[in-house]
Amino acid sequence: MALRLLTTSSAGAPGKDSPLAGKRMGMVIDVGKCQPDCDKCIKACQQENNVVQAAAHKNHELAVHWIRKVTIRKKIETDEKAKKAEAAQKSVILVCNHCDNPPCAQVCPVRATFKREDGIVLVDHHRCIGCRYCMIACPYNARYFNFEDVEVHEEDLNKDRPKRSHGVAESCTLCAHRLDAVDQDGNPSPRVPACVEACENGALAVGDMNDKTSTVYELLRDYAVKRLKEDLGTEPKVHYIGL
């Protein structure tokens, strides 16, 4: 493989040739296109990141959900408006919002949680000490902790991704491993995240908001978007159309 050869003194800091330079990754979720009964994105995420059994944990407080779907509905005043109320339900996909001011990264005592140069908030599992401070800090409840060793069945195992062991916190990574992927010659060949790939209705989009040709840029340009809990000042980068 003609990949970049390891030398004894490789630079550790990002430089001009860093693959993340100048990028700002964001996500756009079209609530209107999301079907209430469909959970393909959730299944795809679990499969991709080895959280299948963890998500299905019997004790829902120990379960790990990198991506969740919640149903919100307007408050029902009277029974006569019940049908209308049903129609007013919305399915909202919740993931880590990859904030620009991430509270989880601020409070992490060992800097295991950090915001990358391209805006993705990641956890360095080698460094995480399992204090769960980030879980307390996240206003979106998007952080999960592995209270047990992750058990993955053989048929569900994604061999190219590590599964986590007992004692580390984690959350949606925006499939950074897919976004960073390179081909045989070392050229970037990014793939979309698993959830985006699995959605048949086109409700999800992930891309570089600084890139004028990307889908998310166009969606943000053309549609009015809302973000969750914008008053908190976390500057989340997951935008909702039609919320």
Add this chain to the structure above:
Amino acid sequence: MAKGDKTVETADRTSREKQEAGALVSPPAALADSRDGQPGWIDPDMDFIRVLSRQSGDSLKKCIQCGTCSAICELSPDPKPFPRKEMAWAVWGMKDRLLKDPDVWLCHQCNDCSTRCPRGARPGDVLAAIRQQSVARYAVPRFLARWANEPYCVPLLLGIPIALLTVVLYIGNSLGVPQPSRERIIFPFCNKLPHWLLNVSFAVVGILVLAAVVAGAMRFWRAMMIADGRDGAALPAKSPPARIVAALKIAVPVLWSIMAHDSFAKCTRTRLRFYSHLSVLFGFLALSLVAVWVVTAKVNPLIPDGLIYPFGFWHPWKLLANLGGVAILAGCLWMVVDRVRDNEHSGAFSDWTLIVTLLAVVVTGFIAEILHFVRLEPHRHVAYFTHLVFVLTLLMYLPYSKLAHIVYRTTALIYAEYSGRNGKNTARTAGREEES
């Protein structure tokens, strides 16, 4: 009367007669202490007497030459008993004769003589002091031997290995060995000090020490030969293979006798030293063998794949090394207890420095090993560096400290066997005529 003394008297009388007859006569080399070549004069070395006296408890002059010590000594051979004559020579300051005397090294300081001496002159301690002076005389180079025997030189003596190892570390760092980043938690010590550099450094020191030791032993051997009036080669007129065989025939039984601790077994006063010294000796042999194996692994034909290092706990060499360390620890602690309990013969400065250095080597070694297994960073590197300092101390000063007895006592014992001091005619069978 021992045979040796008669020889001197006869020579004196003969030389005096000859002198009266007007002939110019030069005394035999054994009488080098004489003043102006005149037989019968003694030129005492006052400094030597003072040093001996100070190091053996200031009781040297109490000796009345009764001979109890020679009678009681189990190691004293009948043809040339000791230590009575050595006490006489010491009181008279005959430094040259004493330092060429192999009997000084036949003594194993069992302290039988010191216990039985009716005047409390402590011949055992006197002989120990003579041995120390002997090491100082034959060591190469001499100034290191002077330093090794002075208490106030200890900081300097320790400072040299520390400085040397720091220099080696600096070289290791500046050779472009990859540095650990701040983010990483663990780095192995061989990042700071590559294995090959460590092995080469210790090999170089080992070779220098070996050269110094061989030089000292050869000087000692030659001195003993000259003192006995033997000039020329030890085993002449034989082809090299036959010489080697003859040398081995003399040396191998002596070496086995040393390993079997025959001399220690004859002691009555400090009988338990047999066990402590046996333990320390075999522990030291085991650890030295492992160290040599590791240091020479690159050129060892028995390891074709290269040495897998570090050893796992159940590796044969690791087990042997741990056993050796435990043996040295047990033996040294026993020696300490023995010496502390015995008020009269607790030992001099050179005895204690050797015990303390050995203990330091073994204790730091075990601490480094334990910290290595529990991966306590960076403490395990500090412990390992300290261990290296003490090992280098032990190795560097081997030819100059009490540890030199490895060389000198062995040489003296082989010489005794060769020259027939114990009554056997080995020298004659080796092709030399023994002078009566």
Add this chain to the structure above:
Amino acid sequence: MPENAAHGRSGNGRGLLVSILVLIVLAPLGYYVVRGTAVALGGKPSVEFLERPATQDDRCIWNMEAGEMRLHHWEHLARIREDVVRFGKRDVPGLNECRNCHQSRANFCDRCHNQVSLTPDCFGCHYYPDNEHWDPQRFPER
């Protein structure tokens, strides 16, 4: 001198003790002599040390000598991890790519780790099969 009787311990008992001690000290050397002779006489060592694919030479895809890998592989893996996780640089092969050639942990990673009494905790998270698994295309003679 040897022929004198030694009191305190009988001569024979002492000789036996010292002989045993000498044998203990020389035992590992004897083990290596025997093993070295067996290998030199043409037999393969009973356990082939590190499994390598038939088509690869001694240099890993990391372009390093085997000795360098043995001494520093964990440092390089850690640096690759930093590059991947913190800086998104994935153009250097990582542990997953090691698996392409060294397909079984039991014959590769565990060999050295067992010998030096190490239990690194990489494999609790990172997949590396420890069964004997040989890809017939890469290891035709297995």
